[in-house]
Amino acid sequence: MDNIAGKKSSLTWAVNLSVVLLVVLWLFPTVGLLISSFRTADQIATTGWWKALFPAEQNLVLRAADPDENRVERDGVYVVEGNLFEGEDVTGKIRVWGTSSQAISAFTPGEVADLGDGETMTVGADGAYSWTGSEDQISGRGQRVFVSAMVPPKFTLANYERVLFSGSNTDSMAKAFFNTLTVTIPATIIPILIAAFAAYALAWMDFKGRALLIAVIVGLLVVPLQLALIPLLKLHNGIGIGKGYLGVWLAHTGFGLPLAIYLLRNYMVGLPRDIIENAKVDGATDFQIFTRIILPLSFPALASFAIFQFLWTWNDLLVAKVFLIDATGETTVMTNQIVELLGTRGGNWEILATAAFVSIAVPLGVFFAMQRYLVRGLLAGSVK
Template structure:
């Protein structure tokens, strides 16, 4: 009686917990990337993204104004005085302890005075205001001050402004973003169009060798694309296509066709046969049946493959490296731009986080808009 139809399995809770665990494993890094993309470099280096809403305590090395700067110091009575604020920008940070040596960064509390060589004295307040005095005229660089400051939670759009609108090509993702769209949209549409015609022929048209073609399509599903990269590139160079958008479109089309034909054919062959036969009896041609009956009914399968192809093409680096990337970098895509940022901006985590989230934002949007068709397309032909 344990297998009565309709009775829930005792292991259902295991499946639910597993699904929740997988969702959380995917969600936490994505949320962390999003939060980090709005934080400053200092905040990222001092605390994790989960503390973004709380004040952060940071150790900073700040410097007073240089005495040689015009108007920096003034003679007040018998003392030369330099006054100002240690923080370069307006901030709500508060200093708890400070010091004039890296060996004792907590030697003084905010508001206390430190005596240095040659009768120099410096006082640092909680808000960063300082007063540096000396009986002799000051010269050289400004006094270094090591502080421990508590900074409030801060979010900024400057990372996105730098990544999307920077004039520096090493930082900007704008050009790479549009290059990626230029590659991805045609590389998604072209194989869908070709595969739809081929899938209809393999599903509903009788011709010699159809079974062999279906077997070849299934066999191509397991062929690694790496095996065809160099031969295909040599073919492109031989016929004059070279490296460019046309070459990468054709490459993505060729690598995506086996899965597209297999997926669409499985869906189309499961459509009601009576509809096709009645249309033929009414005098409809195969093209009319395909465009007016099959395509509208196959939209879930078409959307399912579109999601797969779009995500794969958008996140692709290997095919773009082989068939597209040139020496000038004018056609570089986002995945390659992020690799370049890792090399030139490896310490700028705020820039890397922002660039990475910009890269995944569009795939996330496409997935959530069309995910309801994904399962329907994947289940195509699974039941009769």
């Protein structure tokens, strides 16, 4: 009696909870990457991204002002005063401090540190300091001070400026961004154009061997693309397109066609037969039927495959590594650029986080803009 029409199943709450949990798990790393891309290196090294909105304790190395230019004489004693945070890109409240990296917590704010030979220094919680000594002692570079301070949260656009607008090929992803668009857009449009014609022929045109062709296409869906990389590269090198955009476009087209034809054919075969038959009775050719009836009605399936192909091509590294080899970096795509950043800046997590988010920003926009067509296209032909 639990499944009476009009009565909700008792498992509805479990389904809703599972969906919410999956959404949270999917958004968790994305939100973390976004927040980390706006944080500084010190903040990332100190606390996790979930604490980005709260003050965090950081160990800082600060330096007093140059004594030769800032010292003043008072009652026979030379004094240098100022604030340790002056000229720094951080501020905070000092908890403990010291003049040696081995004893960073030797003093608390307000205590006087004996630096030897009558030279003393005191540091306040707000960073204000007073350094006293003789003229010979207070000279040269400013005294180095190690502090442990509660630093307020800080967000910056410097990471994006460094990643997107740096002048060197090693750091900049702006060129890699446009290179990726150059690869992805044609590699998405070309297989859709070819697959749409093929799917219509397999769905609505009678010819010998049609069933065999459909079986071959289904079989190609389970063939790993890694098996075809080397033979295809040799073929491309033999005809002179092995290291350029044309070669990678054709490679992505070949690897994407089986899924495209299968998906579009399943959708087109489920369209009302009466519409096609009436059009033929009215004298329409197959090309007219395809362009004026089938394509407009098949937009959900076309959009669904476009999402898959765009995301797969944008995030691809293997095919780009094989078919788009360029030592000068002129055709480097974003996935390969991130690999280069891992090699040259493995410790700069703020740069890596920014580069990674720049890489996923466009796929996220495409997915959210066209996701309403995704399920409709995936279910094409599954229900009669």
